[in-house]
Amino acid sequence: MVKYLPFTLLLAFFLIPNQNSAQATDPQIYKIIDSISADRIESDIRKLAGFGTRNTFSDTVSQTRGIGAARRWIKSEFESISKDCKACLDVFYQKKLVTPEDGSRIPKEAYVVNVVAIQKGTKYPNRYIIMSGDIDSRASNTMDFETDAPGANDNASGMAGTIEAARVLSNYKFENSIVYLGLSGEEQGLFGGEGMAQYAKDKGWEIIGILNNDMIGNIEGVDGIIDNRSFRIFSEPTPPNETEQERNMRRFYGGEVDGISRQLARYIHKQVETYMPEMNPMMIYRLDRFGRGGHHRPFNDLGFAGVRIMEAHENYNRQHQDIRTEDGVEYGDVVEGVNFKYAEKLTAVNAINLASLAWAPPAPTNVEIGGIVEANVRLKWEKTKDDIAGYKIYWRDTTAPQWQYSRFVGNVSEFMLEGIVIDNYFFGVAAIGKNGHESVVVFPSGTFRK
Ligand SMILES: [Zn+2]
16 A cells, blocks of 8 residues: 555645645544554453453453453453543443353353443533454354463454553543443354443434454464555445335435445545555455454444454464464464554554544434436535534545545535536535544435425
8 A cells, every 4th residue: 555655645735734624634643643552452462361261151250260350350451541531431341141042152141241431522422432342252162161262363452452542542532422342242142242232222322333343463364465554444335224215215316335334434444544544444345254243233233333443364273263283283362463563553543533533523414415307416414503614525436435525515504516416426424523523424315306
């Protein structure tokens, strides 16, 4: 991606002095990137791997081994971060009982316990942007809760990144709430995410999105490719719980690749290209890896936006494997397989998106589009009562993966783009704060006529 570097820098340079441009860069974002520490991430990964196994059904009594010791340590880390920011984090366990009837990978009854740390927003405390990693790990056999399963990359890396993001972002104040989440029961069937997503729904949380981090530390693929720049953002095309009517609307008005999770993925991609041009973010147009699962899915199931952030090159010898050597090949998810500098980069990817979204105003609601048999396209939306800079219309070719064109249109609730034909592009609208931070782009959910 080095070849794109000069162009991106040039773009960023020209955007800075333009007050009307919505994507003026924010120096605080660079400061956040610089504050994320590979050393602290390394130390946390070593600590987590040191609990021997973090299988969901492992020991909960020991102070040194098993998932109980691991979650108590994670909770105490969040509590000590909170102490340093005048109790800015609300830290608690969220749990749910599972029994063998709940799934084929549940050997015995146990509580699936998540660790939650919430940094309350100053203006919109009920609007949440979430970063998650997993507490649990597994050996070759998921049902085996005794054998060592350090899970250094899967997924101590995501957990350590989440803790590190909390350390850095707790030094700032945000308008929206940020949740730092340690989820359990992932390897047994996504039970922690399921419990937490339901908890959020029951509490009436307005979720901006969840950035689920699952394996963010491996740079050496099983095929030998080494790459410390690329990473993947997985997002499903459209929400699975949409109505038959919404599905039918899409046939006539488009939106096959414009669901809420996809818009979140585009947001992350754009932030990274703006602020971390040395990285190569890959938008993957699918829920997750082929036939595989992750903890963003239970959130998607309930209609929340959510993506999976992960390394680009996986090493299957280091995933879900007992530690052993066979025919000269080393197996096992050990600390030596983690690149801490890369985990630092992907943690920064999360942190800058959490910050920007937590500083952004609420996305526009009731976005509608008009312009059938006209030379121009018109968009309208519900204006917020809040004091914001205004709105920005985005559009792109129907075959383009990323928004290509945009226009800041001021603090209005309707706008016509002259000479732009509705048939030839996809459109969306974002809200822009006075601080320059933008909401996720909203794809129209309705149409109107003159
Ligand atoms: Zn796994």
